[in-house]
Amino acid sequence: MLDDLFFRVRSLFRRETVESEMEDELGFHWERQIEKHMQTGIDRDEALRRVRMEFGGLEQVKEDCRDARGVSLIESLVQDLRYGWRTLLKSPGFAAAALFTLALGIGANTAIFSVVYGILLRPLPFRDASHLVLLNETTPQVGDVSVSYPNFQDWRRQSRTFTEMAAVSGVKFNMAGSSQPENIGGLAVSPNFLPMMGVRPVMGRGFTADEEKAGAAPVVLLSYALWQSHFGADRRAIGQTIRLDSRTVTIVGVLPPDFRWVEKCDAMEPMGVWATHNDSATDRGDRGDLLVAGRLAAGVRMQQARSEIETIAAGLARAYPGTNAQSGVNLRPLREAYSGNVRPAMLVLLGAAIFVLLVACANVANLFLMRGAVRAKEMALRIAIGASRGRIIRQILTESFLVALLGGLAGVGLAMAGIPAIARLIPPDTLAGASVGMNGAVLLFSAGLVVLSMFVSGLAPALHSTGSNVQSDLKEGGRTTSAGARNRWRGLLATTEVALALVLLVGAGLMMKSLYRLLSVDSGFRSEHVVKLEMDLRTSQYDKDPAVIAFWQQTLDRVRALPGVESAAVGTSIPLTDDHSRNDITVEGTLPKPGSFPHPDIHIVSRDYGKTLGIRLLRGRGFTDSDRESFPPVAMVNASVAQRLFSGTDPIGKRFMLGNPGTDPLKWIAIVGVVADTKMYGLANPARLEVYFPFRQAPSNKMSLLVKSGQDVSALVSAIRGIVASIDKEQPIFRIATMQEVVNVSVSTRRITLILLGLFSGLALVLAGIGIYGVVSYSVTQRAREIGIRMALGAQPSDVLRLVLAQGGKIAVAGIVMGSAASLGLTRLMVTLLYSVSAVDTATFAVVAFVLALIAMVASYIPARRTLRVDPLIALRQE
Amino acid sequence: MNERIELPQGTLDLLILRTLALEPQHGWGISERVQQMSSDVLRIQQGSLYPALHRLERRAWIKANWGTSENNRRAKYYELTKSGRRQLATEEDSWRKLTAAVAQVLGPA
Numbered sequence: 008m009l010d011d012l013f014f015r016v017r018s019l020f021r022r023e024t025v026e027s028e029m030e031d032e033l034g035f036h037w038e039r040q041i042e043k044h045m046q047t048g049i050d051r052d053e054a055l056r057r058v059r060m061e062f063g064g065l066e067q068v069k070e071d072c073r074d075a076r077g078v079s080l081i082e083s084l085v086q087d088l089r090y091g092w093r094t095l096l097k098s099p100g101f102a103a104a105a106l107f108t109l110a111l112g113i114g115a116n117t118a119i120f121s122v123v124y125g126i127l128l129r130p131l132p133f134r135d136a137s138h139l140v141l142l143n144e145t146t147p148q149v150g151d152v153s154v155s156y157p158n159f160q161d162w163r164r165q166s167r168t169f170t171e172m173a174a175v176s177g178v179k180f181n182m183a184g185s186s187q188p189e190n191i192g193g194l195a196v197s198p199n200f201l202p203m204m205g206v207r208p209v210m211g212r213g214f215t216a217d218e219e220k221a222g223a224a225p226v227v228l229l230s231y232a233l234w235q236s237h238f239g240a241d242r243r244a245i246g247q248t249i250r251l252d253s254r255t256v257t258i259v260g261v262l263p264p265d266f267r268w269v270e271k272c273d274a275m276e277p278m279g280v281w282a283t284h285n286d287s288a289t290d291r292g293d294r295g296d297l298l299v300a301g302r303l304a305a306g307v308r309m310q311q312a313r314s315e316i317e318t319i320a321a322g323l324a325r326a327y328p329g330t331n332a333q334s335g336v337n338l339r340p341l342r343e344a345y346s347g348n349v350r351p352a353m354l355v356l357l358g359a360a361i362f363v364l365l366v367a368c369a370n371v372a373n374l375f376l377m378r379g380a381v382r383a384k385e386m387a388l389r390i391a392i393g394a395s396r397g398r399i400i401r402q403i404l405t406e407s408f409l410v411a412l413l414g415g416l417a418g419v420g421l422a423m424a425g426i427p428a429i430a431r432l433i434p435p436d437t438l439a440g441a442s443v444g445m446n447g448a449v450l451l452f453s454a455g456l457v458v459l460s461m462f463v464s465g466l467a468p469a470l471h472s473t474g475s476n477v478q479s480d481l482k483e484g485g486r487t488t489s490a491g492a493r494n495r496w497r498g499l500l501a502t503t504e505v506a507l508a509l510v511l512l513v514g515a516g517l518m519m520k521s522l523y524r525l526l527s528v529d530s531g532f533r534s535e536h537v538v539k540l541e542m543d544l545r546t547s548q549y550d551k552d553p554a555v556i557a558f559w560q561q562t563l564d565r566v567r568a569l570p571g572v573e574s575a576a577v578g579t580s581i582p583l584t585d586d587h588s589r590n591d592i593t594v595e596g597t598l599p600k601p602g603s604f605p606h607p608d609i610h611i612v613s614r615d616y617g618k619t620l621g622i623r624l625l626r627g628r629g630f631t632d633s634d635r636e637s638f639p640p641v642a643m644v645n646a647s648v649a650q651r652l653f654s655g656t657d658p659i660g661k662r663f664m665l666g667n668p669g670t671d672p673l674k675w676i677a678i679v680g681v682v683a684d685t686k687m688y689g690l691a692n693p694a695r696l697e698v699y700f701p702f703r704q705a706p707s708n709k710m711s712l713l714v715k716s717g718q719d720v721s722a723l724v725s726a727i728r729g730i731v732a733s734i735d736k737e738q739p740i741f742r743i744a745t746m747q748e749v750v751n752v753s754v755s756t757r758r759i760t761l762i763l764l765g766l767f768s769g770l771a772l773v774l775a776g777i778g779i780y781g782v783v784s785y786s787v788t789q790r791a792r793e794i795g796i797r798m799a800l801g802a803q804p805s806d807v808l809r810l811v812l813a814q815g816g817k818i819a820v821a822g823i824v825m826g827s828a829a830s831l832g833l834t835r836l837m838v839t840l841l842y843s844v845s846a847v848d849t850a851t852f853a854v855v856a857f858v859l860a861l862i863a864m865v866a867s868y869i870p871a872r873r874t875l876r877v878d879p880l881i882a883l884r885q886e
Numbered sequence: 887m888n889e890r891i892e893l894p895q896g897t898l899d900l901l902i903l904r905t906l907a908l909e910p911q912h913g914w915g916i917s918e919r920v921q922q923m924s925s926d927v928l929r930i931q932q933g934s935l936y937p938a939l940h941r942l943e944r945r946a947w948i949k950a951n952w953g954t955s956e957n958n959r960r961a962k963y964y965e966l967t968k969s970g971r972r973q974l975a976t977e978e979d980s981w982r983k984l985t986a987a988v989a990q991v992l993g994p995a
Contacts, residue, residue: 035955040932042957061932
């Protein structure tokens, strides 16, 4: 068997050789035969004539040899393809409908898969990425937090399960540019980071071991993108200096174009340079923005590494209880950090897209069956004259393959048009530099879909057409037994379509309800008409507090004076952004155990912050202009603090301090007001403890300017830029967004999921409707005679109408029951995407079932109306 | 001139295998040999010889090698394989049984 296959395949692939060998072999025979005849004394021409007569048609002999060699299987496939192509061309309506349906199904899947591949599957551009692990610390109050640099150094020294570890700290730079100053994101890394990841600079050098120690000369690696956009991709950039945060830094290399980190990285500096200008480098309690990347030693499993690091962390907690008592560790594969929290949504969408494809295939199978009825006679004839069952199945599958292939090509085209639109829906932070687009892997996936579609849409018709009764089909053109079986198949397919559509609709319905509930959650602030502009005062002139206060105060005063501005404020830790600052506090008269101090979010705000963001004052007073330097320190707290730290009693006048008594200065701060909770960490997450300080008493270099205006807030941006530039022309402004956009981005994953699920379920709904329409409409045509007889015998049009509608109704009911059962199981998979809606929400199910029933009725009513026009006489004569 | 008879169905394979059992031979040689051994009674149709050879090759009863012919030309020589030899034995056996039975039915002439 295997030998035979090998022989056939060899014949196919070595076709040239096989053909020429055959030519030679037969040529030899001719020559010998001619010689033989010439030996009897006749001349060459006569000999040639005789040989020709003996031999018969040379081409025929060759063809017979080819047959004998078994090339014919493949060649008959080509034949099938040609035949299939011709039959498709003969029924262009059918072909177009089938092709279009599959194009939508395959297109949707290809587009979603390209996103899934880009974000979840595409190999990371690192050596042996599966051994790379990301480590961070945890605390009971917050969960995941960053790592302090001294802790990292101890982990690295003690660990045996990791061959290497490197610190990676997010850093920001103000880059004095040619036209407009910019704030760029970068990384400070241990010098072994790049070699550990297997990344080599495309030019220049990486970092040296010396550059790990504080005091190292300032050097930087540029991202490929920054090198291109700001240095014209000029090799001479290496060795040049640039100004970052008013420091002069030498460019020593350029990162490869495919390098990407969990957060955007445009410039990379060695840890030693970072340590030179960062006090936190030696502060074990300071967990800034530092993560640790490590490479697992060969053969070490994640679990072993985790327990080792946990042991090390426990040792550190004993040695340094003040900073480490409650610290835990968290390890995860680097890959996971890249896919972030979009994984569940992506998988749900991919599942939904597959459902759409299945509905599309069911529809195409239905079309094939419908056409099968027309071709029953042709098929019966072919079987009667000796075509084998396998041959007929192959023929039909070839046709469905052709449709699937063309549909797939069109689908890939559709996907290519749709991918940019989908990619735009995804916020850039989520993409983390991943590129989403068409590539080999995606095309391979589409090819798989084509094969799947071929079988799903062609198998039922193929099996059916060979199971029919040849004799009756020949006699009656497929009107009897096999027609009954065909209708059963078609009913079943339409039922499946309804069921699949129901599952998708329920999913979309649940998402819609979640998003609606989420957007009506009280966020604690008003997002309307507010624009946010971030600034970070990084240059050396802002090393002293008075300069910082003066900058913000001047900016505020002048922005307030702009026409149309209702109010303006500065603040840190803006709700729903990833900008957080937290600190331990100690309430006067309490002494918690180490590590269990209250750990609220810290807001540093100006006078009108509450007014600008619409945060309600519940008790006491807001900040005034006299809450400033050299005045008694004051604070506001949110309702959660009042509730949990003061058990609901009035906290006005009570005092607390920042940090822990004993290690921090005993500086008491009086509470003057209580404000409503705000949703700092996403609308779906509960509010945490929050405290507010007046910015003149606790100046911060990095703040957001919030401006509220009755008119279009975005129109103010250029005027604000002008004001900032006139105060400090090198100060960049970045991440400008309206608060409405901030809210939208915070629910973007759910929003994209809803949009795409809605699109998919709408598509499935339409296809299911068409499926029912097809079944009912076909059976009306088929039963014209029966209807004619009924009407001739006195049936009322309404009776006949009911008879036909009942058929569509049965399909709808069966589909809804099947789909509901499936949904009960499947919607559980999307629980993480839902908010305050149960995965088995009765109302959603009821509405969806109603919509489907309605569509089913409409889809059956349109063809059913035709029965009313049936003329009994004509119908009876139709045979 | 001798009387020629048509080859009964299925005997072509047997004749080819039998001929090749003597020595490797090319197509033309096979047809000559059959004609010669049957004293010119059996003549293989050229049109059916080559498809039969290719079919037998595919079944791995014979295998082909290019060699040099008696008149110094490149020719495709076929030879019997092990399984071909077994097949020949089976076919010879059933042929003998068949002809004996047919002869018995026809009775002495």
